[in-house]
Amino acid sequence: MQTSMINTPHIVTSSAFSVESRNGRPDFELAAALQKVSPQQQAKAQKTATDFEAMFLNSMFSQMTSSLKGEGPFGDTPGTGVWRSMLTEQYSKNFAKAGGVGVATEVYRTLIMQQAKTIRTA
Numbered sequence: 001m002q003t004s005m006i007n008t009p010h011i012v013t014s015s016a017f018s019v020e021s022r023n024g025r026p027d028f029e030l031a032a033a034l035q036k037v038s039p040q041q042q043a044k045a046q047k048t049a050t051d052f053e054a055m056f057l058n059s060m061f062s063q064m065t066s067s068l069k070g071e072g073p074f075g076d077t078p079g080t081g082v083w084r085s086m087l088t089e090q091y092s093k094n095f096a097k098a099g100g101v102g103v104a105t106e107v108y109r110t111l112i113m114q115q116a117k118t119i120r121t122a
Helices: 028-036 039-065 080-097 103-121
Strands: none
Touching: 028 103, 039 080, 039 103
16 A cells, blocks of 8 residues: 655745744734745845844843953953954854844844835835
């Protein structure tokens, strides 16, 4: 006996940029806006939103580590500030790629909504 494959539609979304819910509820406005915006523009908006969140996190991490003196992974050497800034930059990029703190999803939604309005009025 041969089993048949069941074809089910799959929604392809990034874990950080889900269309399916906003505050636990479906986001129909974003779903409608995504219909109007090209996949290239969506990818560009995702990258922009993730980069923005990485900059925000970098600023936050820099402030958190600015008062560290002599302790931590680099000790108290003359180049500590440079190495610590590079470390916080990498931390912020990794945090943003992993989903961040939610800034990127709202920035992405805002960018897509603005682009959809521009396309509608053009």
